[in-house]
Amino acid sequence: MTRFTGPLCGVAPARRRGTGCGVRRVSDRGRGIRFVTGRGYASLLARIAGQRSRRAPVTGGKRARDVTQDPTQGQGTDEQVAEREVAAEQAFVDHVQAELVASTERARRLADEGHQRGSLGHEGGLVERDAMVFQAAKRIAQLDAAHEGLVFGRLDLTSERDPAPRYIGRIGLRDENHDMLLIDWRAPAAAVFYQATAANPQGVVRRRVLRSVGTVVEGVEDELLDAEAQEAEEASGRALPIIGEGALMAQLSRARDRSMHSIVATIQAEQDEAIRAPSKGVVAISGGPGTGKTVVALHRAAFLLYNDRRRFESGGVLVIGPSGVFMRYIERVLPSLGETAVALRSLGEVVDGVRASRHDEPRVADIKGSERMAEVVRRLARQQAPDSPREFSLFWRDNRLVLDGTTLGRIRRQLMGQGLRNRQLTRVPRALLDALWRQVRSERGRDLGREYFDEDLLSTRSFLDFATAWWPPLAAVDVFTWLRDPDLLGRVANGILEPEEQRLLLKSWSEGPVDARNGTGITIEDVPLIDELRYALGDVPAATESDTQLDDVLGHLEGGVDIQELTTASEREYAPRGRAWAPPTHRIEDDPYAHVLVDEAQDLTPMQWRMVGRRGRTASWTIVGDPAQSSWPVPAESDAARAAALEGKKQFRFHLSTNYRNSAEIYAYAAAYAERVGLDADLPDAVRRTGAAPVEVAPVAEAELEEAVRAEVARLADAVAGTVGIVVPVARRSEVNGWLAGWPERAEDAPSAARSVDSSVTPSGTDRVVVLTGLDTKGLEFDGIVVVRPQEIEDESQTGRATLYVVLTRATQLLSTVG
Numbered sequence: 001m002t003r004f005t006g007p008l009c010g011v012a013p014a015r016r017r018g019t020g021c022g023v024r025r026v027s028d029r030g031r032g033i034r035f036v037t038g039r040g041y042a043s044l045l046a047r048i049a050g051q052r053s054r055r056a057p058v059t060g061g062k063r064a065r066d067v068t069q070d071p072t073q074g075q076g077t078d079e080q081v082a083e084r085e086v087a088a089e090q091a092f093v094d095h096v097q098a099e100l101v102a103s104t105e106r107a108r109r110l111a112d113e114g115h116q117r118g119s120l121g122h123e124g125g126l127v128e129r130d131a132m133v134f135q136a137a138k139r140i141a142q143l144d145a146a147h148e149g150l151v152f153g154r155l156d157l158t159s160e161r162d163p164a165p166r167y168i169g170r171i172g173l174r175d176e177n178h179d180m181l182l183i184d185w186r187a188p189a190a191a192v193f194y195q196a197t198a199a200n201p202q203g204v205v206r207r208r209v210l211r212s213v214g215t216v217v218e219g220v221e222d223e224l225l226d227a228e229a230q231e232a233e234e235a236s237g238r239a240l241p242i243i244g245e246g247a248l249m250a251q252l253s254r255a256r257d258r259s260m261h262s263i264v265a266t267i268q269a270e271q272d273e274a275i276r277a278p279s280k281g282v283v284a285i286s287g288g289p290g291t292g293k294t295v296v297a298l299h300r301a302a303f304l305l306y307n308d309r310r311r312f313e314s315g316g317v318l319v320i321g322p323s324g325v326f327m328r329y330i331e332r333v334l335p336s337l338g339e340t341a342v343a344l345r346s347l348g349e350v351v352d353g354v355r356a357s358r359h360d361e362p363r364v365a366d367i368k369g370s371e372r373m374a375e376v377v378r379r380l381a382r383q384q385a386p387d388s389p390r391e392f393s394l395f396w397r398d399n400r401l402v403l404d405g406t407t408l409g410r411i412r413r414q415l416m417g418q419g420l421r422n423r424q425l426t427r428v429p430r431a432l433l434d435a436l437w438r439q440v441r442s443e444r445g446r447d448l449g450r451e452y453f454d455e456d457l458l459s460t461r462s463f464l465d466f467a468t469a470w471w472p473p474l475a476a477v478d479v480f481t482w483l484r485d486p487d488l489l490g491r492v493a494n495g496i497l498e499p500e501e502q503r504l505l506l507k508s509w510s511e512g513p514v515d516a517r518n519g520t521g522i523t524i525e526d527v528p529l530i531d532e533l534r535y536a537l538g539d540v541p542a543a544t545e546s547d548t549q550l551d552d553v554l555g556h557l558e559g560g561v562d563i564q565e566l567t568t569a570s571e572r573e574y575a576p577r578g579r580a581w582a583p584p585t586h587r588i589e590d591d592p593y594a595h596v597l598v599d600e601a602q603d604l605t606p607m608q609w610r611m612v613g614r615r616g617r618t619a620s621w622t623i624v625g626d627p628a629q630s631s632w633p634v635p636a637e638s639d640a641a642r643a644a645a646l647e648g649k650k651q652f653r654f655h656l657s658t659n660y661r662n663s664a665e666i667y668a669y670a671a672a673y674a675e676r677v678g679l680d681a682d683l684p685d686a687v688r689r690t691g692a693a694p695v696e697v698a699p700v701a702e703a704e705l706e707e708a709v710r711a712e713v714a715r716l717a718d719a720v721a722g723t724v725g726i727v728v729p730v731a732r733r734s735e736v737n738g739w740l741a742g743w744p745e746r747a748e749d750a751p752s753a754a755r756s757v758d759s760s761v762t763p764s765g766t767d768r769v770v771v772l773t774g775l776d777t778k779g780l781e782f783d784g785i786v787v788v789r790p791q792e793i794e795d796e797s798q799t800g801r802a803t804l805y806v807v808l809t810r811a812t813q814l815l816s817t818v819g
């Protein structure tokens, strides 16, 4: 690709002629397209510039000098040309911002009007209000999110194609006349912004990225895609100067904070293809570390919502990632693209009402993740509830009626054969009454008749107590705790799990009581087991949760399962930020989504695939992963579970080949490690050089480890502007966190270190320096990484080499290992 770079700011000296932007405004309203061309646009800019100078200056950034009315436009030094270009873009951005304010105001008025209609009180008014408030609130949410860098792109096409620039934004925007000001980046008309290359410019002469802080344009970064066309344009008086070093490098070199940012301005062509892939079947995106798989998948979610809003908003989009830290890392990307109607859940939060954040140790995690657990759980779901009565008897009209173990066993098998256990609740009384009525022999009893008999027993306390205790409604979480009984575990795991495996499981479940809602007593690896149980048992009828009396059961079940909806779609959608978690619905029917996006898919265990698969039986999918980063030791078993979860769906594969995260020096080091330890790694090209090779600190004795780590952390924290991660073996996490909490020079960088010594507590989302285990780092990135005792990380699990490879690929600028 031809690029022109000038001595100061990259303006090609030979290309500084020209008299103005020659911009025209595009409208697609009415018949065809209406243009406001050349002179018209110049006067629009002049008008906007005039308005802007009367407004209070925007704080928080350097304001470019306004030179849009400068008659000498097109002449001057490189710096002057750059300033003029920035000022012209600022004028446009100001105009868009003014429109945004007006548009938000219109949406608010609409919402107010909706509320007023609702207060009229009649039903029609309420329905109408809900619809209006829903639409207006959505628009307001979108527009608020769009305030940051709303306008980020500009395309200048050849005059034959379109002499007016096209502006690309996070959302599309029209002015009050419905003229198009800004094209939504997801619209077909914006695709060329990402797909045009120097080899195939598709009519684009210049692609420009606006670098903004809030609403202030700080600079522009241009790419010249067609030098010949540019010459021709300039010859006819249209100036298209080229400024800056290119947007991508500027973006990649920025300091990292604790959040992932949208890449909407610099999406690369191969990434764009994956983002815009059709919304059917399974889109599988692969690629090595740092190739943008996560960020591309998130932009794809935004694309799908834009493209088929009705389908994906009403059906729901579920984004699944490995951990709570990771979900917090990515949570701003979609709102910054104007999309809020997406459920973000870590693997410990996939099941409604269950929220686990702690991992089991690798040996236990391997057992719990294995497909063999599905059969263990199936058997568990058929067990009789511990402490439930084993027989029943009563005298009725001269008869002794008895339900003994054999009779109850027969009834139990018969009911189990008819479907899910909780769904049989309505059939239990009749089945028991049938067996009892058969024993009524006395004339006195028979003469009263069956109907009388049923009614009499259904109002007999001892019978009701027996029936509800013998066949209680069972919540999955409660049944899950039965596994803590060694005898019961031995029965259901017989022939499936070795005694040593059972011992490990019992040990993992030996800690205190369980409260699944806040993760007490359960791990991320337990969640798929609980889900499996939910599906094996069937839903617990909501009304029986607090009251298990049979008459309540009957009352609710005779007329069909009538469970109150606990949250509405709009409640879920407009939950305040940071509370994406929806209250539990407990309904299996509420599990499925219209689109399921799985990140770090290489790590899903077979049991997790079963759990996730249930959420997407009829969905389209996006799955991203890199097999070389997998921490599951039996890939074939996981592949089979994944294939079963996606059965019958067509797969579309995309591969990303450039590493945008690591410096070339760091990635060369990580790739050499992967090769040395025999990982079959997909090795992308790292495009950015820093000149800073990774540092291996000579092995230190245990007594000197803290000081060695402290020195490296200090060196990196001084050298980089952004985040620093200290990555440690699992067994050292608390210890190293304690060190960090005690280093006074890091008090400002790591204020929450003292609070998060317990490994189940994740470090705060704003700390600049944090301690993480190898597994915690999945999907994250830091400017600097200090790896403590890498050999121990490698040795601590069967897949320790893959984990260490992940760790070595997390740094953007500096990497240090302390052996």
Ligand SMILES: Nc1ncnc2c1ncn2[C@@H]1O[C@H](COP(=O)(O)OP(=O)(O)OP(=O)(O)O)[C@@H](O)[C@H]1O
Pocket: 248, 251, 252, 260, 261, 263, 266, 267, 268, 271, 287, 288, 289, 290, 291, 292, 293, 294, 295, 296, 626, 660, 661, 778, 779, 780, 781, 809
């Ligand atoms: N086109 C792009 N423009 C700017 N930055 C990009 C681009 N693509 C990716 N990045 C950046 O590269 C980094 C890595 O992206 P991301 O985390 O999505 O990669 P990944 O393939 O999921 O990584 P891994 O598998 O190693 O976790 C992020 O900082 C992301 O913003």
